[in-house]
Amino acid sequence: MSDKIKEALDYVIDNKKIKTVFQPIICLRNGSVYGHEALSRITCESEIKNPDMLFNAAIKYNCLWQLELLCRTKALEAAFIFMIPPYSKKLFINVNPSIMHDETFKRGFTKDFLRQYNIDPKSIIFEITEKNVITDISSFKSTISYYKNQDYSIAIDDAGSGYSGLNLISDVNPHFIKLDMNLIRGINKDRLKYSLVKGMVEFSKVSNISIIAEGIETYDELETIINLGVQYGQGYYFQRPEENIRDIDESVLKSIIEINSKKNHITNGVTSSIYIKNLARFLYNKLFKRFFKTEP
Structure with a gap:
């Protein structure tokens, strides 16, 4: 079986x-992307x-750099x-911390490299998963500082899935x-998860x-998360991963607007302009479809 996995890995790369x-x-x-x-x-x-399975195989057969390069490109x-x-x-990109300090990787994320795609480093966020073991924390911290100085942002992914999360943060x-999905799943019914996320x-x-x-x-998970004050969300409720970029569905936008209306996101009588725009977009589409239906 191991030979077949190696052959399959080589074929993919x-x-x-x-x-x-x-x-x-x-x-x-406000429901914006x-x-x-x-x-x-x-x-x-x-x-x-x-x-x-793909990335675990790449680690086992010392092909991680080649796979990371392919996926990044x-x-x-x-x-x-x-x-x-x-x-x-x-743009959030997953990166294995074991190769971030590799000089080849650093050269692969220079501003010149990004310029050919018309992308600014300020638009890139490296996601470092807590599941991966970091063996040389001193070198790793130096590497993180290097990328921050190059205007990249850093995200800790899957926080709560490992045992060294607080130290890594x-x-x-x-x-x-x-926050790892296991912390979010059923949070509306789990007081411990609720308390943990509230603390975060x-x-x-x-x-x-x-x-x-x-x-x-x-x-219910969305409502709980919003009421706790979490700034951003991701998951199937909004949209499944797709090749094409598209707006989130009106029903999802409606949910966010409704929950925030209950929570009352009005401060000193002034509401976010994006919130108002999304509310207007939802109401317009709802009324337009109701009163100006066209026959197929």
């Missing part, structure tokens, strides 16, 4: 059998069944379509913390680190 799909990250205050996470998918029949090529103004959103001082929100306020809740799948 050599023939560039990777495509990028995007999942939106939504501002939970803040950015997209780039996710890699295999485009052929293979013994390798999913992305986790595919992501930037696809993102080029929507990173150009006026649709200048953030303290060492990295990221711009974003992405309070931490985010004093540390100036934004929280992204991953894996939101139900209205």
